[in-house]
Amino acid sequence: MDKQTRPDSGNIDFKLLNEGLGFQKQAGTMPYAPTNPKKITKRMTGTGATQAGTPLFVNPPPRVSRPVQSRIPETAPVPTPMIENKKEALPTYSLVFKRITSVLIDLTVSSVVTVGTFSISAHFLSIPMSLFLNPGVQLLVGGSFLLFHWSLVLLEELIFQTSLGKWALGLYLSGSRIGILFRGIFFLASAFLLGIGLIWSLFDKKKRCIHDILSDVEVKEKLNAPLN
Numbered sequence: 001m002d003k004q005t006r007p008d009s010g011n012i013d014f015k016l017l018n019e020g021l022g023f024q025k026q027a028g029t030m031p032y033a034p035t036n037p038k039k040i041t042k043r044m045t046g047t048g049a050t051q052a053g054t055p056l057f058v059n060p061p062p063r064v065s066r067p068v069q070s071r072i073p074e075t076a077p078v079p080t081p082m083i084e085n086k087k088e089a090l091p092t093y094s095l096v097f098k099r100i101t102s103v104l105i106d107l108t109v110s111s112v113v114t115v116g117t118f119s120i121s122a123h124f125l126s127i128p129m130s131l132f133l134n135p136g137v138q139l140l141v142g143g144s145f146l147l148f149h150w151s152l153v154l155l156e157e158l159i160f161q162t163s164l165g166k167w168a169l170g171l172y173l174s175g176s177r178i179g180i181l182f183r184g185i186f187f188l189a190s191a192f193l194l195g196i197g198l199i200w201s202l203f204d205k206k207k208r209c210i211h212d213i214l215s216d217v218e219v220k221e222k223l224n225a226p227l228n
Contacts, residue, residue: 102163158177175218186215
């Protein structure tokens with residue numbers, strides 16, 4: 001506002017600042033409204049009340065932050081190692097010799113157990129030893145011994161995949177438990193048919209007997225074969 005001084009009264013007189021600036025005080029409007037609002041053809045933005053009339057504040061657009069892309073260093077591809085296919089060496093006649101030796105060891109163990117059992121039984125049952133000289137008794141004892149030996153070896157092979165004689169020479173059976181069971185059954189046919197099934201190992205490339213081939217079980221060499 002301008003201030004004017006009246007000489008007659010000595011008081012300060014004020015007048016509105018809008019006089020002469022194109023603005024005027026109108027009833028029912030804001031004190032700083034434009035004189036002719038119809039001339040405004042579009043809505044203007046800004047913060048100046050004198051230029052735009054009613055102020056309109058516009059929020060700035062949101063700032064979008066772009067993720068920082070980390071550059072991964074390119075590395076040369078690692079070459080795949082070449083794996084040579086090595087054929088398993090065929091067993092030699094030493095395997096046949098070890099198998100025969102393992103059978104003799106198992107027979108020795110079974111014989112000691114059988115003779116010891118019969119001797120203790122004859123002692124406590126007061127059975128005369130002369131009774132064992134009878135051919136019929138000898139046949140019965142011999143059959144019982146073979147059945148006991150076959151059952152003992154088969155049980156060892158089912159549990160440990162080897163027998164005591166095979167384990168002593170580093171041999172084990174490679175195959176399933178079902179295959180080992182059928183191998184023990186087929187062994188009876190190989191042994192009692194003039195031993196042809198056992199002799200077949202001399203001509204087979206993998207030194208397998210007939211009961212090994214029929215049951216798909218192989219006797220392999222492994223030093224200190226584990227009892228598992």
